[in-house]
Amino acid sequence: MFAYIVRRLALMLVTLIGISIIIFVLLRVVPGNIVDILFDAAGFVDPTDKANLEKELGLNLPIYQQYLNWIGGLLHGDLGYSYVSEKPALQEILPRIPITARLAALALLFSASIGIPLGVLSAVHQGSRLDYTLRVVSLSGLSLPSFWLGLLILMASVSLFGHMPIYNPNPATWTEAFAIYAVPAMAVGFRSAALTMRITRSSMLEILRQDYIRTARAKGASEASVNYRHALKNAILPVITVIGIEAAFLIGGLIVTETVFNIPGVARFLVEALRWRDYPIVQNLVMLIAVVVVVANFTVDMLYAAIDPRIRYGD
C-alpha cells in the first residue's frame, strides 16, 4: 500500500509540473495581453506607453524567465500581483475559494444524495413505471444546459415569489443563506445527479444478476439487505469514479452557474481574469483547479484501494 501511495504521489507531482507548463505557454499563445486590453478600452494603441506598461508588468521578459519567476514565487508562497486590481493575487483568490468550495460541495452532495438512491430504485424496479419516469428525468438532466436551467430557476422565482436567489454576502436569515447556495448547487448538480443515477442503475443491474446475490436471497436476506448491503457495496465503485470525474468537470458548470447567479466564486473570476489576460490570476487559479482535480483523482484511487483490496499496485 505504501509503494502504491508513493507512486501515485510521484505521478501527481509530474502531472502538476506538466500542467503548469501547459497553462503558462497556452496563456501566452492566446493573442493579446493585458496591455492590449487596456489600450483597447482607450480606443488606440500608444507604442511608447504600451512598451512602458509591458516593462512595468514584466511582460517584456523572455517567456522562460517569466515562467521561472512564477514558479519561484509559487514555491515561496508568492503568487504575484493581479494586473487589473493591482492587489496580491492570493488576496484576490483566497476569499473566493470558500464560496466556490461550498457551492461545489453542495452540488456534489446533491448529485450523490439524489443520484445514488434514485439509481438503486430505478434498477430494483427495472421496467416499472417508476423506472421509466426516473430514466426520463435523468435524460432531461443530461440534456439541459446548466446556464439555461439556472436562468429558468431565476425567472420562475421572480415570477412566482417576486424574489431572486442571487448572491448576497450578508444574508439576513439562514434560509436566505441556504437559498443562495442551494439553488445554484441544484442547478449545477442536476446534470451530475442524472449521470450518477444512470451509472448507479446500470452498475446495480449488472450486480443484481450475479450469483452471490441469488445466494444471498436464497439464504433469506431481506430485500433491503440484498440491495443496499450486498449489491450497492459492489456497484458503488464505478459510481465513485464518475463522481470523482464529475468533481473535475464541475468547474465548467460552475463558471456558467456563478455567472447566472452572480456568485463571486473562483470560476466566474477565472473567466473575467481570462478576458483581461490577467496572467497571475489565471495561472494560479488554473493551477489551483488542477491541484483540486489531481487530488480528487488521488482520493478516488485511495478510495478504490480501500474499498477493493484487489486494486493495490505492487501488492
Add this chain to the structure above:
Amino acid sequence: MRSVHALAAAALLLLPAYDVASAGEPKQGGILRVYHRDSPGSASIHEGATFSINVPFMPVFNNLVLFKQDVAQNSADSIVPDLAESWAWSNDGKKLTFKLRQGVKWHDGKPFTSADVKCTFDMLMGKSQQKFRQNPRKSWYNQVEDVTTNGDFEASFSLKRPQPALLSLLASGYTPVYPCHVSPADMRTKPVGTGPFKFVEFKANESIKLTKNPDYFKKGLPHLDGIEFTIITNRSTAILGFVSGKFDMTFPTEVSIPLLKEVKSQAPNAVCVVEPVNVSTNIIVNSSAPPFDNIDIRRALALVLDRKAFVSILYEGQADIGGTMLPAPGGLWAMPKEMLESIPGYGPDVNANREEARKLMQKAGYGPDKRLAVKVATRNIPIYRDPAVILIDQMKSIYIDGDLDVVDTAQWFPKVARKDYSLGLNLTGNAVDDPDQSFYENYSCGSERNYTNYCNREIEKLFDEQSMEKDVTKRKKLVWEIDRKLQEDVARPIILHARQGSCWQPYVKGITIMVNSSYNGYRYEDVWMDK
C-alpha cells in the same frame, strides 16, 4: 430662425428626464442599489476610456466646472461652477482663469488648493514627473500651453490659440480634479476625491461601494447615504434583479430596446427612458490599399447603405440617422435635415442610390460577373457583429461579397492600428457633444484614433477655424460644412447613432439621463429616494 433655435434650446434645457419639482422635498437617507454591467479595469477616471468607470466613480470627484446634472442636454449654457466658484476668459480668448472654492477638503482631510488643479492637468498633458499608466484624453489639451496658479485659490489655463470649447471639455465627467498627494497607482485602487460620496471598496467582479461624504462642500448634499453597485455581467440576471426589486436602478443607458419591453412588461411601474448615447455605428475603410484606394468604390459603399433598415432591424426604429455629429434634437451640432439628405447616400430613394452605386462599381471594373470579394472586420461583440452582418447583406446588391472577419477584442485596435483590414465596422463614442472632441480625435491627420488615416489639410484648417470661432451660429455653419465634406469624402461613413434605455424604480427621484452624452451625468448628489 435664431429665435426658433433659441426656443428649441430652451425647451430642451427645461427637459430633464424627470421633473424634480413635481416630486416634492427631497428625503434624506437610503442606499441607492444599482447593478453594474462589468467590472471596470480600475477606479481612475483619467486612465479609462469607458463609462463603466465614470458611472461608479464620478460621484467621488468634482470638476472645476460641470454640465448641470439636472439638465438633459449638455451645452455651453448648461455649464455650472463645481470646484471653481467662477471663471473668466481673457479678451484675446487665450487665457481661462478659475477662482476656486475655499475650505474644500479631500476625503482624507487634506485641503484642496490650486496646486491640485495644476497637478491634475500637468499630468494629463504629460508634463509632470508622475505619469498615468494610460492617458487616453491627452489630445484634449493640445491647445493648452500651461496651467499656472496664483495663490491657493486661482488657476489659469494659457492656450496656444483661442479654444472656447475647452470649457466643455473641462465640464465632462471625464475631467475630475485629482489630489496631488495621492499617486496615480493609488487612484486606480483607492480613489480620493472631494465629491459627494467617498470611496469605500471596490471588489473586482463583485461590487463597488460608496458612502456619503458628510463634509461635502455643497451644504445639504448628497441626499443618499451611499451607493452600491453590484457587478452583474449576465444581462438577463441583471434585468431580473431589477424587475424583482433587488436594484433601484439599471446601469444607465444599458437596456437595449428589446429588453426594455421585457422590463416594462414585468415591472410596469418602473420609470424608463430611451435616449441617444452619442455613439455612432460607422464603417472604417482602409483607403491606403486596394480596392478601397479607389474613390469610386468608396463612394459606391456610401451609396449602398440603407440606414433605415439598420435602424429598424437593430433598434426597432429607435436610433437616429445623421453625419458625424449627433443628430438633433439631442445633438447640438448636426446638419439640418435638408442638408443631410443632399449628401450622396442619405437621400430617401435607396434604389436610386444603389443604381448609382452599381454604375460606380462597373466603372471600377466590377459587375455581376466579376464581383468584389472583401473581408469585413469587426469586433466579436454583438453590437459590432450584428450591423456588420447587415452591411454584408446590403453590399451584395452592388457586386461586393463580404466575408465576416470577427476579431477578438484584445486584437481589434492593434489590427486597426496596423491597417490590417480592408473594410471594418466600428463604434465611435463621443464624451462631449462638441466638434472639437469629435473632429480632432477621429479625423485629424496623425490622430491615434483616426483609424482610416483620413487626412485633408483643407479640412484641417476648417477644424481650427471652427474651434476658434466664438459665435455659436457661425461655428455651427462651419461645423455643418465640415461634416458634409467628411461624408462626401467617405472618411468614415456613419450608419446610425444609437439610443439606449435606462430604468429606475418609481421611488428614485432626481435622475437625469443626458441626451447627448453617456459620460457626464453621474454625480448623483441630487438623487434621493421617496421611501
